[in-house]
Amino acid sequence: MFKRIKKTLKRLYWLGFGLGLFLVFSGLSIVVQPERVRGSVVGDSLGSQTLLNLGKFDDSGSFNLPVQVAQILGASTISWTAGQRPVDALPTGIWDSAFKIGQLSPAQINPLQNMAAAGLDNFGYIKNMSIASLVKGIPNLANLDISSVPAIANLITAAIGNGIPAPTITSGKSVIPATKIGQLLHIPGWQSMTLGSNGNNLSSLAASSIPGLANTPIGNFPEALSNPASLFPGLPEMPIMTMPGFNLPAGYQTGIVDAIRTKEPVFRKVISGSQETPNANCPNANCNHLEIQGLENPLLNGAQIVDGDTQMVSGGSGFLKMVAGGIQKAGMQPYGESIQEVYHSFNAQAGKLKRSWYFNYCSRGWIDLGCTPHVFGPIPIGGLQEGVTTPLLLGNISIPVTASSLPSVPSLPTAPSLPTAPSLPSLPSLPSIPTIPTFDLGKLNSNILTALPTANSDDITTLLATNSTAIDPTTSQKYPPAEIVKMTIEQLISGAGAPSGNAVILALGVTIDDIVSQVKTLYVQ
Numbered sequence: 001m002f003k004r005i006k007k008t009l010k011r012l013y014w015l016g017f018g019l020g021l022f023l024v025f026s027g028l029s030i031v032v033q034p035e036r037v038r039g040s041v042v043g044d045s046l047g048s049q050t051l052l053n054l055g056k057f058d059d060s061g062s063f064n065l066p067v068q069v070a071q072i073l074g075a076s077t078i079s080w081t082a083g084q085r086p087v088d089a090l091p092t093g094i095w096d097s098a099f100k101i102g103q104l105s106p107a108q109i110n111p112l113q114n115m116a117a118a119g120l121d122n123f124g125y126i127k128n129m130s131i132a133s134l135v136k137g138i139p140n141l142a143n144l145d146i147s148s149v150p151a152i153a154n155l156i157t158a159a160i161g162n163g164i165p166a167p168t169i170t171s172g173k174s175v176i177p178a179t180k181i182g183q184l185l186h187i188p189g190w191q192s193m194t195l196g197s198n199g200n201n202l203s204s205l206a207a208s209s210i211p212g213l214a215n216t217p218i219g220n221f222p223e224a225l226s227n228p229a230s231l232f233p234g235l236p237e238m239p240i241m242t243m244p245g246f247n248l249p250a251g252y253q254t255g256i257v258d259a260i261r262t263k264e265p266v267f268r269k270v271i272s273g274s275q276e277t278p279n280a281n282c283p284n285a286n287c288n289h290l291e292i293q294g295l296e297n298p299l300l301n302g303a304q305i306v307d308g309d310t311q312m313v314s315g316g317s318g319f320l321k322m323v324a325g326g327i328q329k330a331g332m333q334p335y336g337e338s339i340q341e342v343y344h345s346f347n348a349q350a351g352k353l354k355r356s357w358y359f360n361y362c363s364r365g366w367i368d369l370g371c372t373p374h375v376f377g378p379i380p381i382g383g384l385q386e387g388v389t390t391p392l393l394l395g396n397i398s399i400p401v402t403a404s405s406l407p408s409v410p411s412l413p414t415a416p417s418l419p420t421a422p423s424l425p426s427l428p429s430l431p432s433i434p435t436i437p438t439f440d441l442g443k444l445n446s447n448i449l450t451a452l453p454t455a456n457s458d459d460i461t462t463l464l465a466t467n468s469t470a471i472d473p474t475t476s477q478k479y480p481p482a483e484i485v486k487m488t489i490e491q492l493i494s495g496a497g498a499p500s501g502n503a504v505i506l507a508l509g510v511t512i513d514d515i516v517s518q519v520k521t522l523y524v525q
Helices: 002-032 035-046 067-073 092-099 131-137 139-143 150-161 181-186 318-326 441-451 457-469 481-494 512-522
Strands: 061-064 077-080 168-171 174-177 253-261 289-294 303-306 312-314 327-329 339-347 352-359 362-364 368-371 376-385 392-395
Touching: 067 362, 092 352, 131 139, 131 181, 139 181, 318 327, 318 368, 327 339, 339 376, 441 457, 441 481, 441 512, 457 481, 481 512
Parallel strands: none
Antiparallel strands: 061 077, 168 174, 253 289, 253 392, 289 303, 312 327, 339 352, 352 376, 362 368
């Protein structure tokens, strides 16, 4: 009967325990795998986002670039004016740094484009391209006849019409006209001549008139990425989500605006900052910030994002960190380190704020120059209203956790008390181990000497000291006092172990036990 009750109670306990675990892991699955929730946020925020429909610049700005970067981008200064579109102002090298669009060919950018029907003049970057850059991007052109590529043949005709000497080469003792495109690369002035110079009209030519252009990545052409994105047909309209370098960080978080606060120190649960300065507290009393409520992660509740207008943080890396002094506005990086999303222009009374993107530029060639801070902006991407549940993509962030911010986990059911097992019979008490007394070696020595007048006093002292520290091999303990005395007397009588080697003779009829009994009263506790 007792076993049956015990078995039933155990089943109930494990059933409750399993139910508790189910509830816990069901809750955790919402936090750990909220793909449907987060996927909809990504789709809403980026599904139709292109370079073309990014907001226009609110303010004018410019930055001087180091020589090493200027040589790559083909520009020593990047500048823009208020109201200008980013696709018209920023060099494509900035977008390439963020989204790797230099890997795309014209056919990949716009798969529906018919290169045979498209006019070459629509490819603005070709108009600004030098002959040397064109050949470097499409090496096979060097072996073609000049006459087989109308864009180059017409350029030569236009240049000669403007008084520029025809390109010639020396063959033996003769000077003859250049016939191969590759020969132009060795004639001063011609390798750097751009295809649209000298009034060369490209409008009558098809894009297919340049062999290989359709399938050549635009980043293969030196100088091409110094052109704005608007000069690459189809690139401004290409969804950012489909660009090769666009990647959402693993484990990205989402939330909504809970409250807008102004002029307060911010240090409790900050999730904003930069790649170099994450979770950047803003200790002064003039920090605007917004508080977030997590869409699927309760740890985000109360998290704070600081206003980029009131906080600057460290940004950039390597040699390029020197641009703009190595600082940038505080913000978030929901799409990876290439984009800094900044919240700014807080209006506490109206409960509104604005959001903008800032880009950086990274040079990761055979010499790694690092990255500039995120200073190319602001590019407006919209605003937020307090109380409106607009989902925000926050990225893979570090959430400072305090004990009070941890979500409560449902308590597991308490195991029922099992019947008490019958008591075991009491074991009989073991006899107490007698305490081994200590003794006064000085008095013991005197009394042994009284009982054995012929013994050597030094021998008694030495033997007592040795025997009192000896270990009994049968018990692994020190010998008891009576045994020590007996051992000492035996050694004195036999002479064995005595330093002097002298043997002591007992009086007739006196035994060793008699001597031990005579001195035992000297044992002291």
